Amino acid sequence: MTPEGSALLRRGLNALRLGATDDQMALFARLLDLLQEGNERVNLTALKTEEDIVLKHFVDSASCLNGGHLDGDLRVVDIGTGAGFPSLPLAILRPELRITPLDSIRKKVDFVRATAQALGLDTVHPMVGRAETLGRSPEHRQRYDRVVVRAVAALPILMELALPLLAEGGLLVAQKGAITEEELDAGANAAAEVGGEVEEATPFLLPVLGDARTLVVVRKVRATPARYPRREGVPTQQPLFWRAK
Template sequence: MSDILIKGAEELNISIEEKDINSFEIYKEMLKEWNTKINITTITDDEDIDIKHFLDSLTPLVTNLFDGKKNLIDIGTGGGFPGIPLKIIKRELNVTLLDSLNKRINFLNEVINRLELEDIIAIHARAEEMSIKPVYREKYDIAISRAVASLNTLSEYCIPFVKLGGYFISMKGPDAEEELKSGNNAIKVLGGRIVDKKLICIPESDIMHSLIIIEKIKETPTKYPRGGGKPRKNPL
């Protein structure tokens, strides 16, 4: 069993069981195996996977927003981060993993099957196309993203998925102040408001990351998100 995961979970006040550790170990081996065939991650060292993928993915649990049977969407999930680690620990979560690369979706489906996870699906789609569909728009308690994009761009991709009273959690690096300033207008336009910014040290490391927590207080105007790559090319 991974001492790093056990110690890291303790630092985050997360209860982690032996079956959870076993799930993480299987996940890690699948990640390394599939990574030889398709590009999923540049992080391939065992300890680095434990710290930079698994423990980092679990840091949002310090917000206490994940208790109970919540609907969660992980946008730009890549190799399943943070959605699958959160699901392993919080089995009652109903999770949607969204990614625009179908090869990654194939990998995620294999992980879901191998770990026998329930109430979790992986969808191949672009966020701006999916969030305009009534079945997905404003249906989630939490939208979360660890994707590499500016906060104003990410907000346009993510906030339309969040129901009134729900939250968008953006996982960022330690220097998020400039992004908060430049993203504030977009967040307001899209119906959100910044309620907290937590600076967190990833356990068993000296890596600092930020969690930007945005509450959905108004419905997102129907013209958002814009298509044609406009959220990236011309952020709000």
């Protein structure tokens, strides 16, 4: 990472009121190198430049820590992790988290696994799969303290994918762009259907870039009915209380 990239990362993290040790900064620098090297072999992300990766992957992922909802020794699943975001930045900044990055694309999960090992992030255990399948598996259903997602799908879809994985009292922490009242209302209805309750939807601006973001936090307040999640693909094609776009 160049000095300019390092300064940009510190600026973004400081704006989020997140400090980073020299060791953590070194891990971010290594992560940048590995991501750029991996992108030459496999299409991992559309973001190629140091500035884009630092701001739109590293700082953007770190914004999931807003509000302190991911503080502590927690079992976390990251749905739709892609090339490891937000999982890898979260693991660097909060090494006490036990994170399962989940994605249906094996080549991306293989990259995340190899990268976590290279960085010494031994609490990161990637998995190939879909949330609908995990949500019906006794090993994973209602077993997690937190589900984290970043710009994966509309809120009503996220509710059905995420809440079956949460233990009662657990939280879905969903980082999204700007959202409409229509989407938020549909998300609240879907949350209620699958055992959740929206606690907050906090708009904020991504540091440096100023892009609109919203952090949506949903608490699991009761067991998810056995009929959810529906089979693979159905939550996306036929979202609860929402017309698929």
